[in-house]
Structures are given as C-alpha cells and as structure tokens.
Amino acid sequence: MPDNPDRRPWGDVPGDAVPGDAVPGESGPNRTDIPDVSNQMDEMGEMVEMDEMNAPDAPGAPVSLTIPSAAAGQRLDRVLGLVFPGLGLRRLRRVFAENEVTVDGRARQAAFRVRAGAEVRVRLRPGVVRPGTGAVPAGLAVLAQGADYGAVDKPGGLATASIGPGGQESLEDHLGGLFPGREPVLLGRLDTATSGIVAVAFSPEAVRQFRLAEDRGEAEKTYLAVVQGRIEAPFTTARELDTAHRVKTRVRDRDTDDPLRRTAVTPLGHDPGTGLTLVRAVIAKGARHQIRAHLAAMGHPILGDALYGNASEGGGRLFLHHARIIFPGFTAVSNPPWSRPGGGSVLGIGPGVEQALDDVVLANEIGS
Numbered sequence: 001m002p003d004n005p006d007r008r009p010w011g012d013v014p015g016d017a018v019p020g021d022a023v024p025g026e027s028g029p030n031r032t033d034i035p036d037v038s039n040q041m042d043e044m045g046e047m048v049e050m051d052e053m054n055a056p057d058a059p060g061a062p063v064s065l066t067i068p069s070a071a072a073g074q075r076l077d078r079v080l081g082l083v084f085p086g087l088g089l090r091r092l093r094r095v096f097a098e099n100e101v102t103v104d105g106r107a108r109q110a111a112f113r114v115r116a117g118a119e120v121r122v123r124l125r126p127g128v129v130r131p132g133t134g135a136v137p138a139g140l141a142v143l144a145q146g147a148d149y150g151a152v153d154k155p156g157g158l159a160t161a162s163i164g165p166g167g168q169e170s171l172e173d174h175l176g177g178l179f180p181g182r183e184p185v186l187l188g189r190l191d192t193a194t195s196g197i198v199a200v201a202f203s204p205e206a207v208r209q210f211r212l213a214e215d216r217g218e219a220e221k222t223y224l225a226v227v228q229g230r231i232e233a234p235f236t237t238a239r240e241l242d243t244a245h246r247v248k249t250r251v252r253d254r255d256t257d258d259p260l261r262r263t264a265v266t267p268l269g270h271d272p273g274t275g276l277t278l279v280r281a282v283i284a285k286g287a288r289h290q291i292r293a294h295l296a297a298m299g300h301p302i303l304g305d306a307l308y309g310n311a312s313e314g315g316g317r318l319f320l321h322h323a324r325i326i327f328p329g330f331t332a333v334s335n336p337p338w339s340r341p342g343g344g345s346v347l348g349i350g351p352g353v354e355q356a357l358d359d360v361v362l363a364n365e366i367g368s
Contacts, residue, residue, distance in 0.1 A: 067117060100123045103119070140155055150182075150184060153197065171198060186199075191318070197333075217259065239253075249289040263290060266280045274350035
C-alpha cells in the first residue's frame, strides 16, 4: 500500500498467501507426507540447550540442540518450528536468511532431513542486526485487538513490512512483541511516510474472511489529509490507475469500472492564509498510492508529498493519516499525529485547517 492498508504488489503482501502458506521448496502435497511431531514437543524441549535463552519465541543468542529420535527424518525447518514456537512459517524462513544454521558443523538449508543424535546450532550471521529486538519506536502502539483481528498505530517514517536482513526497521519486525503469544499477519501496508492504522489478522481464516469482505465492498478505510488548494465541495474520483512496474502511479484519463477503486473526498476546512484544506478521503479496497495519486491528479497534492507534490512544503512530514477502518466484526480509530489530545495543531498548517482538525478529533467525527 504504500498509501493505504490494502496494496498487494505482485501478490506478496503478508497475509495474501497465508491460507495456503508453505515453506519454500515444500509444496502442499509433500507436506502431508511429513509426520506431525508436535506432540513430541516435550521431548524436544528437554533436549534443547540454550545460551541465555529460555523457551525462545525467536532466535537471539546462539541456540544448540540434539535431535531426539522422535524428530528423525524431519525437515530442519520443521524441527526449528518446534524450537521457536512463536514464529509462523513466513518468519521462520528468515531464520535461515539471518542466521548460520548448522547440522553437525555443516551449513544446512530448510529442506535438509535431520537424523537422531545430530547436533543443530543456530547463530546470528556476522554483521546481521536483528531489527525489532530493541525498543519499540516512538508512536508505534496497539490500537485494538480481539479474537480475530487487531490494529496497530504506525508512525510516519517507519516501514510497514520487513524486507529481510539488511533492510530498514519495520512495523512487522515488532509484531511479535506487540501481540505476544499470537501470530499476527499484516492485512495491508502503508507507505513509510504515511501514518495511521495497519490491521492484522490472527489466523488464516480471519485473513480469508477479511479478503472476502474487501471484495464485497464491506471494508471502509478513512484517511485524513492536508492538501494544497481549496476544495469547495465533496467529490468522488474514479480515474483509472496504472500501477504496473511504476514507482509513481499514473492516473489515466478514463474512469475505472471497478467500484472498489474509487476515492471519495470531503473537504472539512480551509485556511486562506496557507491555502491548505483538510479533507477526508474514503476508499474501499484501494490500489498503490491511490489517494495520493487521485488527489494530485485533481490538482490537490498532499502537503509534504515528495512524489506527487512538493516535499519541501511539508517540513519533512507527509500529511496523510489512516484514521479509521471498519469491516465486519472490527473497527479501529486513530487520531493524526499532527493534532494534540487537548485540541490544536502541533504544526503551522493555518488556523482554518487547525480548527477543522480540532472539530474532527475532539468531536470524534473522523468518519462521515
């Protein structure tokens, strides 16, 4: 997404493939041939010798273990899944990318079949720093959680999804700490510069139900943005977006036939001195940069948008915030970071916009 919580580029948004998730190199049919040894967890646990760790959720300090007879013939990744029960399959893959995993002193990959009595050791690769193991970034917090879904408030400047070793710190790196004992899966992404709600699901079935709700138009995502110029009246734009292989989304001259790719914009307040307008933008499913591209194409780029407007005018901040998400069984709300709890803006966006922001936030009227 970069600007909304539902971008799914190249089918690789965490959660899109969760219901049928598989470890690389392990197809669905092959997985059924592997005996389930989860009931042997107690025996496995007794054999694990840990350095400065106790029942780890993820590798940190070096870990060594001796393979018990119950796990003989198992894939190495399945064995490590028992050792690190806090990891889902997707995060378990990163163990092999970020760590040296050896069996009897030789480097092995996920599909290697272990033998009883083999010595397995997991150690962080030299030079790799595990993100998400330190302090939680300022502004990153859990907004809501229930049996099936949760929501996190992401600060601007923090990436949503992890891109692996060597990549920048991300919200995804901290999900385990934010939701201990659960396996949260991202339901969408925000651009790094965009702040606000990122929803997660806690099971493959919850992911599936969310996708179905999106496709039926039952998900509503509301953003607040400060834009250039005056908008006199509400409007909806359905201009078709070309996102294929482009860093910048191109807005075509024709409308899309897809009712889920429209952006409904409502002006909330204007400041004549700065020429800025506070708007509410509502989408259903969305495409990459949908809100940013649509507003810019209508002559109202978002304040601070380096790609579609002028970054120098935002003081280093993109004034786009995902403020509310509603879908069957779940609602989450987040106030923009450019407002104070007691009212008033923390930035000089003009008294007209600041008053409108106060009215929306203090009256709890983020939605339409």
